[in-house]
Amino acid sequence: MRFLFTTFAWSSHYYPMVPLGWGLQAAGHEVRVASTPSLVDAVVTTGLPAVAVGKDIDLVGRAGSGKLHDHERWPTDRDKLSGVQQDLVKRMAHTMIEVADAMADDLVTFARSWQPDLIVHESITFAAPVAAEVLGVPTVTHAVGMPRTPGMLVRKDGPPLSPAYVRLYQKFGVAPRTAPSAWIDPCPPSMRVPGETTAPRLPVRYVPYNAPGAMPxxxxxxxxxxxxxxxxxxxxxxxxxxxxxxxxxxxxxxxxxxxxxxxxxxxxxxxxxxxxxxxxxxxxxxxxxxxxxxxxxxxxxxxxxxxxxxxxxxxxxxxxxxxxxxxxxxxxxxxxxxxxxxxxxxxxxxxxxxxxxxxxxxxxxxxxxxxxxxxxxxSQPAPAALVPRLVELAGRRASARA
Known part of the structure; x- marks a missing residue:
C-alpha cells in the first residue's frame, strides 16, 4: 500500500513521524514524504523519499516573531487567553493557512499522480486534508507529543470554520474536512490535557529521532x-x-x-x-x-x-x-x-x-x-505496532477503489 506523509517545513514537526515512516517502509509499504523545498534535505537524511511541493513561506516573518515570547504565562483553559494571546493564536492560524495555500496545488497534483491509500500529516499542515478530500482517501493526523494539540479535542461550543480554511477546499470544489480518521498521539497519558478527541486516539511510544549524528x-x-x-x-x-x-x-x-x-x-x-x-x-x-x-x-x-x-x-x-x-x-x-x-x-x-x-x-x-x-x-505501543491499524484504514480506500 501507499502512504503519503506530509508536514510543513519545520523539522521538529517532521521528526516525530519518522519512526512510523520507517515502520511502514520496513513492513513492505511504499512511503513518500511531501513538504516544501527547504525540508527536502532533512527528509532525505532520514532515509525516506522526499517530494518537494509548493513554495516555502517565511514562517518567522509571518508570525510576527518579535511578540511570540513577550507575554504572560498562558492559561491551561484556552477560553481564558488574554487579548494579546488570542491575537497571537489568530496570527499563527492565518500563517498556517497561508502555508497550506502555498502547498495545496502541488500536493494535490502529486497525490493525483501517485494515488496514496492514506495520508499521514502533522496536525497543523492543513494542505494534507485538502488533498485527501480531493482524492477521497482517509487521513491520520500525527501529533508531535504536546499536552495540547490544535484540533485534537472536541469543543462543543467551538468557533465556526475560518473562511480562509474553507476557501482552501472551495478552490478544488470539495467540502472542508473537519476531523481525521484517527489521531496518532505520542504524548504520554499523564501529560495530556483531558478531553474527548475529534477522532479515535492511537497512542504510540515516543521514539526519539533527533537528526543524524555520530557518537563521539x-x-x-x-x-x-x-x-x-x-x-x-x-x-x-x-x-x-x-x-x-x-x-x-x-x-x-x-x-x-x-x-x-x-x-x-x-x-x-x-x-x-x-x-x-x-x-x-x-x-x-x-x-x-x-x-x-x-x-x-x-x-x-x-x-x-x-x-x-x-x-x-x-x-x-x-x-x-x-x-x-x-x-x-x-x-x-x-x-x-x-x-x-x-x-x-x-x-x-x-x-x-x-x-x-x-x-x-x-x-x-x-x-x-x-x-x-x-x-x-x-509502555506505549511502538510505532511499528500501528502499521496493521493504518493498513486497515488504507485498505478501506483500496477496496473501494478496486
Whole structure:
C-alpha cells in the first residue's frame, strides 16, 4: 500500500513521524514524504523519499516573531487567553493557512499522480486534508507529543470554520474536512490535557529521532561526575534569534559553577553566537540527544516537546526555562508530575537556575518521578505496532477503489 506523509517545513514537526515512516517502509509499504523545498534535505537524511511541493513561506516573518515570547504565562483553559494571546493564536492560524495555500496545488497534483491509500500529516499542515478530500482517501493526523494539540479535542461550543480554511477546499470544489480518521498521539497519558478527541486516539511510544549524528568517543566511557546536558533546540533560536543568547548564557554560567560534567549541545550557529564559554563546559555541536541523554543525570532546556520527551525516554530529570506558549505547557506538566522544574524566562536569574539544577541533582523524588515517566512512555505501543491499524484504514480506500 501507499502512504503519503506530509508536514510543513519545520523539522521538529517532521521528526516525530519518522519512526512510523520507517515502520511502514520496513513492513513492505511504499512511503513518500511531501513538504516544501527547504525540508527536502532533512527528509532525505532520514532515509525516506522526499517530494518537494509548493513554495516555502517565511514562517518567522509571518508570525510576527518579535511578540511570540513577550507575554504572560498562558492559561491551561484556552477560553481564558488574554487579548494579546488570542491575537497571537489568530496570527499563527492565518500563517498556517497561508502555508497550506502555498502547498495545496502541488500536493494535490502529486497525490493525483501517485494515488496514496492514506495520508499521514502533522496536525497543523492543513494542505494534507485538502488533498485527501480531493482524492477521497482517509487521513491520520500525527501529533508531535504536546499536552495540547490544535484540533485534537472536541469543543462543543467551538468557533465556526475560518473562511480562509474553507476557501482552501472551495478552490478544488470539495467540502472542508473537519476531523481525521484517527489521531496518532505520542504524548504520554499523564501529560495530556483531558478531553474527548475529534477522532479515535492511537497512542504510540515516543521514539526519539533527533537528526543524524555520530557518537563521539568520549561518550563511550561513563562520566566520573554527574553529567548535566544544556540544549536549546533549533526552533526557539530560529524564531527569536539573538534574544535567546542572553538567556542561554545565563544557563551555562549557572550550571558551570556546580562542579558537574556540563555538556552543551547546540547548533554551530548558536555556538558561534555564544562566544566564549566557561572552562569545563564541553561543547558538542549538533549531537543527537538520544546519544547523549542516557549518560546524563539532569537536563536544562527550552521546553521543546521533542527535547522533553527524549529526556523522558531516558528518565532524566528536567529544568525547563520557557519563552513560548507551547513550551510553557510542557514545563507546567513536567513540574506537576514531579519529573522536572519550570521557570519562565523572566524568572530565570543565574541564582534561581543554579538552585533548581541543584534540586534536580539532589531530589530523589524527582528522579523517581522521571523514572515513572520513562516507564509510562516505553509502555506505549511502538510505532511499528500501528502499521496493521493504518493498513486497515488504507485498505478501506483500496477496496473501494478496486
Amino acid at each position: 568517543t568520549w561518550l563511550i566511557e561513563p562520566p566520573t561526575r554527574p553529567r548535566v546536558c544544556i540544549t536549546w533546540g533549533t526552533s526557539t533560536v530560529r524564531m527569536i534569534g539573538d534574544a535567546v543568547i542572553g538567556l542561554l548564557s545565563q544557563v551555562v554560567e549557572a550550571v558551570s559553577g556546580l562542579g558537574v560534567d556540563v555538556v552543551l549541545t547546540v547548533s554551530a550557529a548558536t555556538r558561534a553566537a555564544l562566544g566564549t564559554v566557561p572552562d569545563g563546559v564541553r561543547v558538542a555541536e549538533s549531537l543527537p540527544l538520544h546519544l547523549l541523554l542516557p549518560s546524563c543525570r539532569a537536563i536544562v532546556h527550552q521546553g521543546g516537546v521533542g527535547t522533553a520527551l527524549t529526556a523522558g525516554v531516558y528518565g532524566v530529570p528536567q529544568l525547563t526555562v520557557t519563552q513560548f506558549a507551547d513550551q510553557m505547557a510542557v514545563g507546567d506538566v513536567l513540574a506537576a508530575s514531579g519529573a522536572g522544574q519550570h521557570l519562565l524566562h523572566d524568572e530565570a536569574t543565574v541564582e534561581r537556575i543554579t538552585s533548581h539544577v541543584v534540586g534536580l541533582l539532589d531530589d530523589q523524588e524527582c528522579l523517581k518521578a522521571a523514572k515513572l515517566l520513562q516507564r509510562e512512555i516505553v
